[in-house]
Amino acid sequence: MSDSDETRDLRKPFLHTGSWYRMSSRQSSLMGSSQAIRDSAISVVACVLIVALGPIQFGFTAGYTSPTQSAIIKDLKLSVSEFSLFGSLSNVGAMVGAITSGQIAEYIGRKGALMIASVPNVIGWLIISFAKDSSFLYLGRLLEGFGVGVISYTVPVYIAEISPQNLRGGLVSVNQLSVTIGIMLAYLLGLFVEWRILAVLGILPCTILIPGLFFIPESPRWLAKMGMTEEFETSLQVLRGFDTDISVEVSEIKRAVASAGRRTTVRFAELKQRRYWLPLMIGNGLLILQQLSGINGVLFYASTIFESAGISSSNVATCGLGAIQVLATCITLWLADKSGRRLLLIVSSAGMTISLIVVAVSFYIKDFISDESSLYDILGIIAVAGVVAMVAAFSVGMGAIPWIIMSEILPLNIKGLAGSVATLANWFFAWLVTLTANWLLDWSSGGTFTIYAVICALALIFVTIWVPETKGRTLEEIQWAFR
Incomplete structure (x- = not known):
């Protein structure tokens, strides 16, 4: 088995792109150019809305400590310094996640990285919701932070790599918009529900994100870089519309990949x-x-x-x-x-x-x-x-x-x-x-x-x-x- 085949088999669980790939050539040939443009926009926006659940989780994590401080301190008998440590540990976990985020996203793809980031987020919120002392709070917060660190790198990169050039700025901005929505949701919900229930609600974004990832294509630029030519062209065709001529964009991406080479690092x-x-x-x-x-x-x-x-x-x-x-x-x-x-x-x-x-x-x-x-x-x-x-x-x-x-x-x-x-x-x-x-x-x-x-x-x-x-x-x- 060649290196390319081994690489493709290793990453196969993360390359699934759902039912979009099964449109017949007969159907695609019947689509007009305007329909193709519209379908392209719909496909990309749908992908962006799904991965935007990650930054919502990011914002919810950041906003969680503001409305819950007094209740957590009272229920678990914490000092202010212990609660401050709890709040800051998300940044510590995020630093660890950030160190690994690029390599994870390069090795198993953007979708695979988001899937890996979602799991510790869900586990972290569950640990916090059932916490009986500060050690459980700290562990849950670290796990959340790790997931957030991976998400904060992977989501803007994925959106940039799938977006057409005339929409890329606005679509990548959805990342920051989702963070602010997550913060606001934590502030608002924290006024009405107690801190354990708020932690359970924090599970929802990533719980929806995980199955959603199976219905969107992988980044075509990552697929091209990894030598998966067939998957790369299929992914790009899905994103741009089945009646769109993608030959120019395919050539540009292939030329860039050939120029950069498949190395993930360069000499100092x-x-x-x-x-x-x-x-x-x-x-x-x-x-x-x-x-x-x-x-x-x-x-x-x-x-x-x-x-x-x-x-x-x-x-x-x-x-x-x-x-x-x-x-x-x-x-x-x-x-x-x-x-x-x-x-x-x-x-x-x-x-x-x-x-x-x-x-x-x-x-x-x-x-x-x-x-x-x-x-x-x-x-x-x-x-x-x-x-x-x-x-x-x-x-x-x-x-x-x-x-x-x-x-x-x-x-x-x-x-x-x-x-x-x-x-x-x-x-x-x-x-x-x-x-x-x-x-x-x-x-x-x-x-x-x-x-x-x-x-x-x-x-x-x-x-x-x-x-x-x-x-x-x-x-x-x-x-x-x-x-």
């Missing part, structure tokens, strides 16, 4: 080549700056920030913040393929910088006036408005676009390793910001937001100088441009 000396170091620097830089902007600190401690600004109903305000995040991300969905990635990043980072400066100045002035002054209340409202504007500005660009750029610019032969490194860096700095945000806010609210504003200004400079526009270009064209 080769990383000095522009085709490698530049996309690596851009992808890692965007994902690191995304987290250093302080977004996780703001979202995790929104209730504390709102209370210090003088808002009494902080939980309701936090739910409102989640809703604004969802709406703003919908704007990205619409604009990503119209205005372009680079412009959205520039507008987003500039908006965040201005918003954070407003919040910082408000807190600085509040420190020097009496809390009985009418100006004190006005400054509190301005600070809250600034926080809301910062989250909205983040969601318009810096939330979704770095993941789109990362999935587009990394060369095929280093995508697994480089994507793992970028995702690991993102999760490490997410953990670092979450860990330090509370300490920084205790030190100085104005100082904290000043630091975040400076980083957002650096992000604006970074985007302006280094980030290319990728709108309307195939993945192969983007990666050839770095040569």
Whole structure:
């Protein structure tokens, strides 16, 4: 048996693409071109909606700790530090998942990686729902985090690889939109159900995702890279419509695969080549700056920030913040393929910088006036408005676009390793910001937001100088441009 046959047999459980593949040639020949375009869009959107259950799980995990803190501490008699450890362990698990995500997705495919990520998520939620002490909480949270780490890399890569170039930006933005929906669902449901039931509800996204994966095609670019020519062309035909001529796209993908070779790694000396170091620097830089902007600190401690600004109903305000995040991300969905990635990043980072400066100045002035002054209340409202504007500005660009750029610019032969490194860096700095945000806010609210504003200004400079526009270009064209 040849190496190609062995590889195909090994990965066969993950290549099933459901009944779509059984359309007869007679049926396909009767379809008109407009019908083919419509079917192509329907096929790709259906795939995106199924894999979007993964990021919903991601967001639900992130939002779970906010509405459940007091109840879990009371029921299991935990200290605040023990609960804080519980919350942070998802980031630790995600870092482990991120390290392995690229290699898992390269070895058994994008669908296989998502299936592997779903299982520990389901087990983790079950462990938390039946937890009797902190050790069970910690184990469940680590398992969830591992799954989330794999999902956070695999979903945007899969969507980018199956999407037509004119829809790719909006479709990859569904990843971030789903994360925000998951956060909002956790906030809202947490107001009405107790924490064990909320954990059981957390099982649903991945429970639906696992069978759903059997009805969607594998990434055609991954299949081409692994030498599965027949499966590659069939998958692409399903995604583009059975009456669509895919010969040009097939040729482009084959040429890119032949150029990259089937190696999943390159020698260290080769990383000095522009085709490698530049996309690596851009992808890692965007994902690191995304987290250093302080977004996780703001979202995790929104209730504390709102209370210090003088808002009494902080939980309701936090739910409102989640809703604004969802709406703003919908704007990205619409604009990503119209205005372009680079412009959205520039507008987003500039908006965040201005918003954070407003919040910082408000807190600085509040420190020097009496809390009985009418100006004190006005400054509190301005600070809250600034926080809301910062989250909205983040969601318009810096939330979704770095993941789109990362999935587009990394060369095929280093995508697994480089994507793992970028995702690991993102999760490490997410953990670092979450860990330090509370300490920084205790030190100085104005100082904290000043630091975040400076980083957002650096992000604006970074985007302006280094980030290319990728709108309307195939993945192969983007990666050839770095040569």
